[in-house]
Amino acid sequence: MRRTLDALYDGCAWLAAVAMIGVLVMVLLSVLGRQLAFHLPGTDAYAGYSMAAAGFLALAHTLKRGEHIRVTLLLGKLGGRARQGMELWSLSVAVLLAGLFAWFSVRLVLQSIEFHDISTGNDATPLWIPQLAMALGTLMLLVALLDEWVLEARGQRSHSQGQETHHE
Template structure:
């Protein structure tokens, strides 16, 4: 199971990286178009869609690497059962919020598909396509938070300090 989860998180990170490459390509094509007097319809919109996709798809991998910004003012001073309770509480709240974001993101994808919602730009992209990546990223984040919750419950989650992690 660990290999499958790690593969899911890494696959999501690779999709995020690929999305960043799409952003670069769209920006370069837009710049070349201005220089060479041609217009690529939707380049700005596609760059924006890819940027949003990269942000959402990278969330789980960032969490698993311990790179999310955390306020450790309180939890850093706790030890033992108190720390475990605080970590479980934070992971529970984070998991619940990510479950809500994932649920409503999938609803948005389905509604956009049902209503044939398209972008207002001249590219007329069906909006369910870029929304799909947001829903996918939010779902993978929920799975990562659930995984972290289980690891914390089993005392298998590492609590590296900021200084230790970057040495």
């Protein structure tokens, strides 16, 4: 199961990297178009779609690598069962919020398909396509947070990941 979950997180990270390349390609096409006097409609919109996809698809992988910003002022003062209790409470709130975000993201995709919603720009992209990356990213974040919750409950979660280093 661990290998499967890690492969899913890594797969989303790779998709995020591809989306970042998409941003680069769209920006380069836009710049070249201005320099060489040609215009490709929709490059700005596709750069935006790619940037959003990169951000959402990277969420789970970033969490699992301990790179999300955490405020550990209170946690640093706690130890043992108190720390685990606070971690579980924090993760429970995060799971709830991620679950709501995932629910509404998936719902948005389904509504966009149902209503044949398209972008208002000249690209006229069916909006469910770029929204799909957001839905996948939020679903994977929910899975990653549930994974962290289970690891914490079992006492298997590493607390050294993403901790601040203090330099004197």
